Amino acid sequence: MSTSSSSTSSSKRDELFTVVWPGRPYPRGATWDGEGVNFAVFSENAVAVELCLFDAEGRHERQRILLRERTDDIWHCYLPEARPGLAYGYRVHGPYRPEEGHRFNPNKLLIDPYARDLVGELRWSDALYGYTIGHKKEDLSFDKRDSAAFMPKARVLETAFTWGEDRRPQVPWADMVIYELHVRGYTKTHPGVPGPLRGTYAGLACAPVIDHLQRLGVTTVELMPTHSFVDERHLYEKGLRNYWGYNTLAFFAPQMRYSASRKVKEFKTMVKTLHSAGIEVLLDVVYNHSCEGNHLGPTLSFRGLDNASYYKPSPEDRRYYADFTGCGNTLNLVHPRGLQLVMDSLRYWVEDMHVDGFRFDLAPALARARGKVEHLSSFFTAICQDPVLNQVKLIAEPWDLGQDGYQVGRFPAGWAEWNDRYRDGVRAYWKGDAGLIGEIASRVSGSSDLYEVAGKRPHASINFVTAHDGFTLDDLVSYNGKHNEANGEDNRDGNDNNLSWNCGVEGPCDDREVRALRARQKRNFLTTVLLSQGVPMLLAGDEYGHSQHGNNNAYCQDNEIGWIDWAPTPEREALLTFVRRLVRLRRSHPTFRRRGFFAGQVRQGTPIKDVLWLTPDGQEMRAEHWQDEQARCFGMYLSGAGIPDVGARGEPIQDDDFLVLVNAHHDDIGFAMPEIDGEPWSALLDTTCEDGQPAAGPLYRPGERYAVRGRSVVVLARDAVGLGWG
Template structure:
């Protein structure tokens, strides 16, 4: 079809699949709107700048407007004009002067350029959103683009890493690659950059099994940020649930994302994406009309029962997507399946997941969303991770998500930070989190892998900043340092921010080793924040969502301290992978093993004796030991062979003073020191200890000792060790 020749053939088409679907001969368009009175399909040139034609969609089936254009081809740019009542007080905000984007669009062309014309009402009018604006918004809008989905996946296979073997690396596509000196400059900040050899080799040498990508769905920059010269860097401001963010593509092609996934898979690395289905980028009742609001506001959003002009906001972002509506729920499910089936991702981390469970304002754990996922043959086979809270009443639901879901465990984060900064009375909480949080997950039949353990995440301080700042320093965000969490459970080791004091810096490095070692030796799934393994700092900013600059990007400059920390993390990940004791599939029994008198786990006092119930409550107690019996795994490998491991002894001391720790008199051979975080490298001095001897456990340090099993079983072939 000629680029300038108008489309003449318009067939009825079909109501499903939704969106614009190229079938090899033409394109089917289908858009759900229950309350619309008329829908026009606007067709643009390939740049999206010039409108070529409008076609009225006359077919309507079950509230889905549809048509088929046999002359249309991939690459065609399009959008919609939707007619209906403009009655915000009744929940309707139709304005045909505003171009609205297809919620099912799989690709976009052009960028949104902020203008008052993007709003359905007249900015500055005394009636606010009850007024009506007649300016055309299309010149300021990106356009949807018909996608050719064909891609040669070849023999791509999911790594299918078992939950208990996972080590997650939370990362930002742009931030990870922007300053990497070995990534070609044109690829920095893009999917192609993450797929190139230097990035892949780094991840493999680190030893992580899974990357968790911060939002890659297409999103927009907030207007108020652009007016301050800032950008929405994190991307929790979704514009399209099917299209990868175009700004992360150096080629401008969707297949670049697929190539990235395929390349990571070939390296044995899973790809989990962070998804935001709880709200959209359109904000509250005074926000712009970009997509859902102008298509069918009353269906797509949860509106206030008292006044339907306003939105129920459980997300802090102005609106909440209405998953109680079957077509909206279907949109989310179609999106999830698309990313699994067409983009080959291995799972999802759901932002503010409690909002997805809300039915009539309440969190319902067995609501429609979870029922649909559980029975879906595609989605019940991939990794599902919840951020188990939102900002509404009753939204904090850690430990309450259904079987099949893992959860970000913020109680782990808080307990470990508080213990290592020296707070008293926490050894019971510390021990519970260290062993997989059975109090949260064991009671419902889940396993330790339901707990996604983390010390830091994108939201909050980096690890370096946790040990360098007592207070947040968010002045660069332009909000008077009023944004961000004030409850950080951080400790600056005596000086706020950067210092030349060698003792303070040495203590900070030790605290980083303490926190990372605790994370990687805990039961559950460890998640490392990208850059923590080399001491990345955000200069005390604990809410860097708008810092698309060197505050957020990884600085790959390697110093001796950074090299030491990186080597330490690599060795710990390799140690975890080599020993099933640290990645158990089941919780500890806490009772004698079958045919013996020794428990699978023992909690020890510094004198080497088992702790009593009363001693867990001591406010002053900051030192404890944990004995792990290698013979107590009570588990089998993938081929059904019984697993057995060495014995391990973990010693923790969050007190400032050295404590001589007596090696318990447990029958067996000598113990060998492996890890001592008091050493700059984290490697213990060669030491052989007999039961009854003491280990000089330095203040604020962690020590790991190993005793080889007396009669090794025939092991399964181990994975190749990570290079240090």
């Protein structure tokens, strides 16, 4: 095997580099050290590895270099004449025996798993598959076509960047307001973003966008996947794209379709700009599977580098994959090099890209060993002891599709979790379902039943009613069923159990009463989320009434369905004003963001319990009240003197007392003020008001009743002056 490919160049004159040094096995990937580039790639079962070098655009292969050095299954070399911008890939030789788990095919160009930058786009072709498409033996056949022309290429990155005085905001968990957004969809139609920057990292860093986030009160943005990903072939053939990005190709390289400049530093500039505004950046990361799919998928990277090491095989037949993700494969983090890849990637995004934490897609899949989720797995242990990663925010999507995959409330210390018990309970309650008083009380008070027994705090619960996966808030109150026809799957995809209610009419409606009810329901949902204990998460666009027209699975809708519609209307402006005030109320009062769970007992030095659950008669709820299947109205008294937390300097924290009245009945209910200290209450918030702010009214003394309208929330305080609502 020569160092030059006869198929791509006719003579040595076309070679880029004539000097090849042994190099080092670490760091992995292609590393520019100021003098040359070190290449290092793992393959345990390969018999030979070739480094393939391309022109700057990655279109023409110029040279192949046989990697003669192998250290602990790391193949490596050093090119002293190489510089940043060099495009490259790998071809790996070894056995092609799928029945034994090996799928080496040197005809397929492979992406370096540690590539920090990519050039070019994947173009679907049968040549991308290691086997011959249409062959009667399927993946047991062998395809000899060269895939290089259809593949993106890795590119050596110049990592220098002026971070200056960049500092992580380090927002305390209890103070966070998370905002889940899609980089492209968030700014694609934003009128304040210059046209060329819309849908990009640069667009997200524009002043009008930053101003909106700050005025909204967002502390933390959670970006949907920004690792390089590819569109699935079945979407490409339908004229659709993978919009959400849960189809990762490279765990170190940012997605270039979101870059106006096509440069990695644009992502860094975005992070730096958000940090300057006091906003944290979390990444939604997908380490549970790759874009190569099942045994009939393409050979793009891991499969051709070392299929048997990188993927979990089916216990019945190594030809197939263990699939706990629904995406065809599951990465093997039991293998030390698989685990190292993920850990190195996470550290890279923290140390080099300055992100503040991660949300892990289908997180239990990362901790599976011998088919089971192991809470003492190598993955959890590695993160727990890592001096970099155990200092950042870690959020789990605590379920996957395998046996015992539902792990809500069971993640280790240091982790927060998306709480779908909260989502479903709150949705069902405001939908009007019966028998939910106990469930809703547990969720809004921090879900102590899920987290306190493990020694966690309320911030372990990420509270949400909407996320990218499912209805937007506007659709949640406008549709009883999903409408995913645009996805091209005859509306079979997406969740059928949405716990939604259309308020009497399916879809768009001009009826004033229906529209008013929908607007009130949106305010009810938002008030519930933002005044619950735990960490609230808002879906970007919900504060502005964004609709996906009933599509609850817009993963392939890179168009007006998925993009946020920023066109102003009076209804949208009113909702935006309401949300801003509501976030301000939460952030102004530690009562709504306690660092510890309620005890339901009298605190030392206080005359009353830290929380009281009340009937509409103003009396403390008893067992029979909790068991009343028809009860849909309750009150929650929060004692500002019963907060056990202390300030940064150890000072005791005191706050105002609040009374939250919640009515999911369709009828109005006169709620009696409780006999607490004899002090009067004033109405601070009422979701029946368009802006949430009731007109100045009388003080309500113990025993007097406040008319809580059907399907509404009312918040009263001891004194409405200076409470941060206006």
